[in-house]
Amino acid sequence: MIFLKNDYSLGAHPKVLDALVKTNMTLADGYGEDAFCYSAADYIRHLIACPAADIHFLTGGTQTNMTALAAFLRPHHSIISADTGHICVHETGAIEATGHKINHVKTREGKLSPQDIDDVMISHEDEHYVKPRIIYISNSTETGLIYTKAELLALREACDKHHLLMYIDGARLAMALTAQSNDLIFEDLPKIADAFYIGGTKCGAMFGEALIIVNDSLKEDMRFLVKQRGGLLAKGRLLGVQFDALLKDEAYLQLGAHANAMASKLAEGIKAKGYEFVIPPETNLIFPLFPKELAAELATRVMFETWPYVTDTHQAIRLVTSWGTEENEIKEFLKLI
Amino acid sequence: MIFLKNDYSLGAHPKVLDALVKTNMTLADGYGEDAFCYSAADYIRHLIACPAADIHFLTGGTQTNMTALAAFLRPHHSIISADTGHICVHETGAIEATGHKINHVKTREGKLSPQDIDDVMISHEDEHYVKPRIIYISNSTETGLIYTKAELLALREACDKHHLLMYIDGARLAMALTAQSNDLIFEDLPKIADAFYIGGTKCGAMFGEALIIVNDSLKEDMRFLVKQRGGLLAKGRLLGVQFDALLKDEAYLQLGAHANAMASKLAEGIKAKGYEFVIPPETNLIFPLFPKELAAELATRVMFETWPYVTDTHQAIRLVTSWGTEENEIKEFLKLI
Amino acid sequence: MIFLKNDYSLGAHPKVLDALVKTNMTLADGYGEDAFCYSAADYIRHLIACPAADIHFLTGGTQTNMTALAAFLRPHHSIISADTGHICVHETGAIEATGHKINHVKTREGKLSPQDIDDVMISHEDEHYVKPRIIYISNSTETGLIYTKAELLALREACDKHHLLMYIDGARLAMALTAQSNDLIFEDLPKIADAFYIGGTKCGAMFGEALIIVNDSLKEDMRFLVKQRGGLLAKGRLLGVQFDALLKDEAYLQLGAHANAMASKLAEGIKAKGYEFVIPPETNLIFPLFPKELAAELATRVMFETWPYVTDTHQAIRLVTSWGTEENEIKEFLKLI
Amino acid sequence: MIFLKNDYSLGAHPKVLDALVKTNMTLADGYGEDAFCYSAADYIRHLIACPAADIHFLTGGTQTNMTALAAFLRPHHSIISADTGHICVHETGAIEATGHKINHVKTREGKLSPQDIDDVMISHEDEHYVKPRIIYISNSTETGLIYTKAELLALREACDKHHLLMYIDGARLAMALTAQSNDLIFEDLPKIADAFYIGGTKCGAMFGEALIIVNDSLKEDMRFLVKQRGGLLAKGRLLGVQFDALLKDEAYLQLGAHANAMASKLAEGIKAKGYEFVIPPETNLIFPLFPKELAAELATRVMFETWPYVTDTHQAIRLVTSWGTEENEIKEFLKLI
DSSP, rough: OOOOOOSSSSSSOHHHHHHHTTTTSSSSSSSSSSSHHHHHHHHHHHHHOOOOOOOEEEEEEEHHHHHHHHHHHOOTTEEEEEEHHHHHSSSSHHHHHHHHOEEOOOOEEEEEHHHHHHHHHHTOOOSSSSSEEEEESSOOOSSSSSHHHHHHHHHHHHHHHTEEEEEEEEEHHHHHTTSOOOOGGGGGGGOSSSEEEOTTTTOEEEEEEEEESSSSSGGTHHHHHHTTTOOOOOHHHHHHHHHHHHGGGHHHHHHHHHHHHHHHHHHHHHTTTOEEEEEEEOEEEEEEEHHHHHHHHHHTTTTOOOEEEEEESSEEEEEEETOOOOOOHHHHHHOOO | OOSSSSSSSSSOOHHHHHHHHHHHSSSOOTTSSSSSHHHHHHHHHHHHOOOOOOEESSOOHHHHHHHHHHHHTTEEEEEEETSSSSHHHTTTTTTHHHHEEEEOOOOSSSSHHHHHHHHHHHOSSSSSSSSEEEEEEEEEETSSSSHHHHHHHHHHHHHHTTTTTEEEOOOHHHHHHHTTTOOGGGGGGGHHOEEEEEOTTTTTOOSSSEEEEGGGGGTTTTTHHHHHHTTOOOHHHHHHHHHHHHHHGHHHHHHHHHHHHHHHHHHHHHHHHEEEEOOOOSSSSEEEEEEEHHHHTTTTTOOOEEEEEEEESSSEEEEETTTTTHHHHHHHHHHHH | EEEEEEESSSOOHHHHHHHHTTTSSSSOOOOOOOOOOHHHHHHHHHTHHHOOOEEESOOHHHHHHHHHHHHHOTTTTEEEEETTSSSHHHTTTTHHTTTOEEEEEOSSSSSOOOHHHHHHHTOSSTTSEEEEEEEEEESSTTOOOOOHHHHHHHHHHHHHHOOOOOEOHHHHHHHHHTTTTOOOOGGGHHHHHHHHEEEOOTTSSSSOOOEEOGGGGEEEEHHHHHTTTTTOOTTHHHHHHHHHHHHGGGHHHHHHHOOOOOOOOHHHHHHHHOOEEOOOOSEEEEEEEEEEEHHHHHTEEEEOEEEEOOSEEEEEEEOOOOTTTOOHHHHHHHHHO | EESSSSSOOOOOOHHHHHHHTTTTTSSSTTTTSSSSHHHHHHHHHHTTTTTOOEEEEEEEEHHHHHHHHHHOOTTTTTEETTTTTHHSSSSSSHHHTTTOOOEEEOOOSOOHHHHHHHHHHTTOOSSSSOOEEEEEESOTTTTSSOOOOOHHHHHHHHHHHHOOEEEOTTTTTTHHHHHTOOOOGGGHHHHHHEEHHHHOOTTTTTSSSSEEEEOOOOOOTTHHHHHHOOOOOTTTTHHHHHHHHGGGGHOOOOHHHHHHHHHHHHHHHHHHHHHHHEOOOOSSSEEEEHHHHHHHHTTTTTTTTEEEOOSSSEEEEEEEEOOTTTHHHHHHHHOOO
């Protein structure tokens, strides 16, 4: 079977694994107060050119999103998100379980716009409504798209206009920052977002996400909140070791670039055979529209997920590449169509 | 000023007030464990022909909705509601503050259909999604419409198919049950819904709602939940006294019928003058579409709220009648248009 | 039966009832934005000599405590309270249901001391513990005792030392401020507490409590929080009308003084007969220790509650007087012992 | 520096690390639905002789405790625990953040007794109180003690009497089951507890705990709850791989036995020098009472934590051994005293 189902089905990238093995018998203080975490945090601050940023390492995306968002909000505050946002659909109501409503916004392709923000704000006028306080976007999105720098700046402006904070879910930040159409660099992020995370789980780590808090007013007591939500790993050192290994020497971006390159080859091959995409391919998640018979046949040879777009004759599917996808898998896939 | 802004701007209907005055110096046990509450509860069980129903009296609608819904659900359960539902927009996220997501459904006019339920269920397939467990509808709705018996039975069937519970917000049940197009009676409700409430605040009481739990599996320990959410009034007797006064001798339905009759006269007069409605008038909330200039002029003589439907030339407004609306107010209004 | 069971088993004081009757058919805007509430709030600001205080009217004590405390705290913050505090035992975990731990402190007689605060703070050292952020006291306490001005100032000092807020539950403030040993006046409260409430339910109102927020940093968006927790009464005017009637012409303090006077007569009579008290009588809750046979016999003629203090031969009971207790009830009781 | 500070400051036991390395490039489905997790779960069911048990793998102890306990309870339910319980003090209010009160019980040495349960139950009589629904114990406890089989059976009996569930935190189960005074085996646990967890983090794993649900009524939808609380690791396979490696060939118990053996040598040496213990040494956490000068001197050569027991002349400290503690560390320590 060719595997194009997701980007979290291998263990860790060999560099990360080696680092874990090498440091395994080194004694380190618990709960992230160790030299590995301090080193990784320092490196991140350097990478994003934001010496005052607070860095917290957590184990997964849902945990990071719910911990950060709930920490930033008072009980009546809500979160504005595209209704395809990971927090809206794929986190089993983790956000609501912390007490907060998400204002779901219907978007065309999963990207939030300043107009969307205006629309939500205009209909939330007084204390009978929740008070939107933060926007949630992911880069790249669950639809495989990225935000350009101009788009992010426009969102920031909308946030400032409405006294809103801005949070970026970077589960696939490695792919976002290495997409062909991308014009963002690490250093731009803390200038635009109040908080964001650099995703490890889908970008080469065994597990782990690095939450970065830029806005000073959001920093206080964050370790209490991480602990309370179950995210303060006893052997926090494991996260420091991994991010250190991942981020140094640009490994992180190389892994992202590889996943994108594989997806790009795949997309080009699919286009060349005359098929279309329901969402334009931009990163490592692509969404070709195949005749139903072909989709059914592929399912016997390839592991992938279907996408909820279907016509009388065609079915959209989701193909995902990762740092571990090999070129011959792409070639084999293309032979099948 | 003519007052057509809402149905909760007077105190209590005189019958209710008299009952409160008469019983004021009678000693009664606290927290709803008194003869007045027992009598009112018995009367409700008789009225709805459901001797096994549990009755709890609470002080307001938001409180009743959040207390009941949260009591019925486990943390991963969600609630399906039309996106115009009171719990979706006008309760400041009270439901989410108890930890539960609401699956907002876009509807044409504020009424939920079996198809809406099917659509939600099909997209909630496994543990990465919340698990819908109950539907929330209001009768009459926030758009002034009612559900027919057939519509409710169809919803019930959809609920059974999907292992869902059914809850009816009866904030304006008096108006629903006395609408011209209505074919429901009190006795139908416990046969269809797992729980519902008979609204007092908007139907003649000073304050108060009577929550009725029909489904045995939802009854356990409900008084704990009411107390925990702040809804167990120390002088619970006040609620028993009011519902006793309201419900006996059909006062409740007469008050609803009066509000509807006033709205009906209003709607007929408006139609006679050639204006249209954005939602067909059915109960005591009606939504005429007026030229903008007329709407602006009316605002100087009439208290009402605008409705978020607007064209280049016209603006919809919401007119509300109540048990206290007098016929001459209607006549005066009609003179103005 | 003589009734000495609690102070919330009558309706409203006649002055309050009259005011409700008189204003019943006056139209008023909903949710506390009406002339009655504005007037009552202004009067309270005058009474406490704190022109900048924010006033919110809620329907009951549990609701007020949970709404206020949860509004003031971030998720990792806890509340320090005597373990006899109303929020600790008699509110069905309402506080915890909003997500916050209460640090229960074992005290001798239900009053919190600066030393208690120090002890809690010393054992909460880092992010593995909750972070205490506010102290909860009630005046008078659930044990019928009051805090002197000096005691409150000492608590305030301890709070300042530890960066803690201070909240006073005034469910029985009328009795506290009129106890013989009291040296506090309304004007002292906003100088000492960050927030407190003037209790209506147990002090002459039909229902209702007036929450007063003094500390500017706690005021923002409070109406959202009140609405979200189900405490924003549609006919908020009812609360304004009641507090206006209660507070003007010193009615409130007279009602408290009456309850205390009745309790005082009761206590003197009991002492005269040679019985002791497990807690020294100070306000309208007194706790005599009676031989078990006497306690049993009394139970057939008097409504009261037992108190969890019992020896081989004796049983403590709780006797409560209210604004409605009549002198002949006291005399009859004393004849029985 | 000799390290006797805790049992989570190394990485993984070499067997576990090897297994992670060997399986690193094997593709596996996400979120614990993979062959490694299935194999580990099967093995656990075999080990505890409970073929119907449900097994869930989570990443840490706080996360496991809060996820399990909150999943088992309705909002008004509380948890009975010794006030030294991990959930009471060292989890930053994680339990309360899910909405539940913990009934803290003062115990002499951190172990809960049937009498403690009776005492709590007698004071929680009606809906004004939370309703205790489950007891939380840890084995071994935070004080290094274990429960004998007879003690656990007596607690079970008390639970049955009061309609309570029973949950065992097994963060250090390896040490509990290999203590000299222990008479419990794996197979006993599902016969006594409704749910428990086998701790990995402190017993040789890199990270991870295996939650075991025995009581059928608690099993439904557990994966939803784990996901919602952020505990469903994307690469769940990592947990399966680790528990497989840990549990097979009795590695788990051998690691526990080693930690205990080291602690035992330490305790004997300390006793031999004439020092006493504030809690009798039983597993890998021991609490000697040293003269203050000695404690201060040790602090310059040994990493350990102080224990909150202090006299004018003496200070208790906590010494912890682990699977990685070496005999020469013990010898060196003993030379220092």
